[in-house]
Amino acid sequence: MRADRNAQRLPAERLHADELDALTADDRHPRPPGWRLSAQAVRRFILGGAADANGPACRQKIFGNDLAVERAIVTLAGQRGLLLVGEPGTAKSLLSELLAAAISGSSTHTVQGSAGTAEEQIRYGWNYALLLKEGPSERALVPGPLHRCMAQGQLLRFEEITRCPVEIQDSLIPVLSDRVLHVPELGDAAMLLSRPGFNIVATANLRDRGVNEMSAALKRRFNFETLLPIRDIAAEAELVGREVDRLLAEDGIEARLPPDVGLLLVQVFQELRGGEALGVRLEPLSSVLSTAEAVNVAYSAAAEAWYFEHDAVQPERLLRHMSGTVLKDDADDRKRVTDYLRLLRSKRGGEPVWRRLLEGERWL
Ligand SMILES: Nc1ncnc2c1ncn2[C@@H]1O[C@H](COP(=O)(O)OP(=O)(O)O)[C@@H](O)[C@H]1O
Ligand SMILES: [Mg+2]
Incomplete structure (x- = not known):
């Protein structure tokens, strides 16, 4: 070594x-x-x-x-x-x-x-x-x-x-x-x-x-x-999982990113980036929704879950970290994301994993 x-x-x-x-x-x-x-x-x-x-x-x-x-x-x-x-x-x-x-x-x-x-x-x-x-x-x-x-x-x-x-x-x-x-x-x-x-x-x-x-x-x-953003959800989720796990390990954090949480985050990023979800057009965000930003969001959420709860990250925490890493200070972007979440609530709110993601909206 x-x-x-x-x-x-x-x-x-x-x-x-x-x-x-x-x-x-x-x-x-x-x-x-x-x-x-x-x-x-x-x-x-x-x-x-x-x-x-x-x-x-x-x-x-x-x-x-x-x-x-x-x-x-x-x-x-x-x-x-x-x-x-x-x-x-x-x-x-x-x-x-x-x-x-x-x-x-x-x-x-x-x-x-x-x-x-x-x-x-x-x-x-x-x-x-x-x-x-x-x-x-x-x-x-x-x-x-x-x-x-x-x-x-x-x-x-x-x-x-x-x-x-x-x-x-x-x-x-x-x-x-x-x-x-x-x-x-x-x-x-x-x-x-x-x-x-x-x-x-x-x-x-x-x-x-x-x-x-x-x-x-x-x-x-x-x-x-x-170089283009990664289009394939599975490939991007694999990469995000790998990068986040590497960063967590480097920082001495024992928890890893649960694959379903990584996949969920990547799907949100791909829909916001592509400006379309569930057949509905979304207003494009001005902030950059790159793979690197997805890694940042997942890493912060996972680190927080570890430091404060000594546990692996759950979907509820994801949105909370989008506000510091991706949305930063743009009020219009915040509104665009809120519109997207409203759409999710009406169309996917019945699915447990999405419902848990949406629980985090109060922190956004
Ligand atoms: N297509 C890709 N393949 C592999 N890693 C990627 C890809 N897109 C983004 N990443 C991730 O994003 C991170 C940041 O990318 P970086 O090289 O700094 O981007 P850029 O220089 O284009 O702004 C990379 O270290 C990697 O973890
Ligand atoms: Mg660069």
């Missing part, structure tokens, strides 16, 4: 070290230059598979987007960058982390995009004491994540790229097209050529600042893949 018990959250290459080791030992398929695994093994790591002639057993980690995952792998083996787009909570960050862990063995070369992201945080900066003493030199240069990934032939993760100012985004154009990073401080011709294996996997949310402000020149250097 290599897991570090004192870490709050392990990077994917540590969390799944056993699977990655088994995949490496077994891998007889062609590897793209600079990759630690073949494209097939990367696919198996992310989409899962039972042990067979093609490789060891791996758990499925990304659901409902198989085609996008396969195309993402192929893109990264080629000459263009990869941009994962989608609503918040559709596993863009998770997929980019898994790709980097499998392809480069490291998912921690990451730039977090924000309005304040500066070029030095991406490319390189300087050790100012050395810079003043000796002038610009290789020794005084402090490589940023981009410099490091290019020099080592690894994947760079660029989170929320569209939140960066456009000039900062555009500084990636020469890197993606010519695969070179100029270092003018070290001389006119000083440059870093990227090693095989280097590429960029970026993510962008459709809600915040969309991709519409990205320059056409940069867009052309990326292949876009859209």
Whole structure:
């Protein structure tokens, strides 16, 4: 067991070290230059598979987007960058982390995009004491994540790229097209050529600042893949159950999420997200009802049941936690949910599990 018990959250290459080791030992398929695994093994790591002639057993980690995952792998083996787009909570960050862990063995070369992201945080900066003493030199240069990934032939993760100012985004154009990073401080011709294996996997949310402000020149250097919310109720419920149980275990809570409670919550989320229930159209919510939010709601409800009642969570508690995690401060959303609950009461109120869910409405 290599897991570090004192870490709050392990990077994917540590969390799944056993699977990655088994995949490496077994891998007889062609590897793209600079990759630690073949494209097939990367696919198996992310989409899962039972042990067979093609490789060891791996758990499925990304659901409902198989085609996008396969195309993402192929893109990264080629000459263009990869941009994962989608609503918040559709596993863009998770997929980019898994790709980097499998392809480069490291998912921690990451730039977090924000309005304040500066070029030095991406490319390189300087050790100012050395810079003043000796002038610009290789020794005084402090490589940023981009410099490091290019020099080592690894994947760079660029989170929320569209939140960066456009000039900062555009500084990636020469890197993606010519695969070179100029270092003018070290001389006119000083440059870093990227090693095989280097590429960029970026993510962008459709809600915040969309991709519409990205320059056409940069867009052309990326292949876009859209991640969609999971449509299959059983698959989403399985994922929510697994994630919540993992979080509960990590926090030393002995209770687990009862599968019927998980299924109930996912059904509520899918109906609110899809804007339809029992053949009736619902007004869409402005808040994000992602799988990640479902995990948050179920986790809070389960943790509360454990801390206050020392018991597993019951359906009554679910609605109470939607108000803090999903609805937050939007009064219109609250009304939309109330309308939905009224519909449930009239159409499903006779079924015990729904009746128990509705008992929680007084807390909403
Ligand atoms: N399709 C999916 N497959 C697997 N996990 C998912 C999926 N959609 C959402 N999740 C869950 O949601 C969590 C948060 O996703 P995240 O990667 O942070 O989303 P994003 O970056 O798109 O906002 C993931 O860690 C995972 O638990
Ligand atoms: Mg993200």
